[in-house]
Amino acid sequence: MKSKIITPRLLVISGIILFAALMRLVPHYPNFTPVAAIALFGGAYLGRKPLALMVPLVALFISDLFLGFHNMMIPVYIGFALVVLLGTLMKNRVRVPYIIGGSLAGSLIFFLVTNFAVWAFTPYYQPNLQGLLTSYTMAIPFFHASLLGDLFYNSLFFGSFYLIKQYYPSLKLA
Numbered sequence: 001m002k003s004k005i006i007t008p009r010l011l012v013i014s015g016i017i018l019f020a021a022l023m024r025l026v027p028h029y030p031n032f033t034p035v036a037a038i039a040l041f042g043g044a045y046l047g048r049k050p051l052a053l054m055v056p057l058v059a060l061f062i063s064d065l066f067l068g069f070h071n072m073m074i075p076v077y078i079g080f081a082l083v084v085l086l087g088t089l090m091k092n093r094v095r096v097p098y099i100i101g102g103s104l105a106g107s108l109i110f111f112l113v114t115n116f117a118v119w120a121f122t123p124y125y126q127p128n129l130q131g132l133l134t135s136y137t138m139a140i141p142f143f144h145a146s147l148l149g150d151l152f153y154n155s156l157f158f159g160s161f162y163l164i165k166q167y168y169p170s171l172k173l174a
Contacts, residue, residue, distance in 0.1 A: 021059035031145035037153030043087020075117030
């Protein structure tokens with residue numbers, strides 16, 4: 001009896017996500033990582049929301065086992081999960097404009113969530129509106145690398161999977 005859950009499609013998509021998570025372990029330009037791209041790609045292609053959340057979150061967690069944990073892990077994972085959910089909205093609309101829009105929106109969501117957490121849960125900024133705005137302002141120089149990384153990795157992941165599907169039609173959904 002064939003498994004209806006573990007399919008070649010799931011294995012290829014999960015393999016791309018795991019590869020991307022492992023790319024976090026390779027030296028890279030600060031914030032130019034595949035984190036939000038993993039989330040968007042997983043959300044768009046893994047189908048059911050529990051699976052779409054589980055595979056990218058587990059891949060991120062595995063890479064974090066090697067990188068180490070920090071006090072902002074929960075906000076990072078929340079931002080990550082929100083980008084996965086954004087990806088699920090693309091499920092039947094995986095086309096270039098949606099990938100670009102998803103990349104931009106995912107970067108912005110991750111930026112807003114994680115920098116809000118830095119403001120709210122660290123002593124670096126005043127606990128008022130001015131402190132929040134300062135937190136976001138100070139993070140802008142890091143945002144460009146995140147955005148470029150998201151655009152690059154989303155192009156790589158979505159483009160690779162598109163090309164793989166051209167050579168292996170069985171990976172396409174029926």
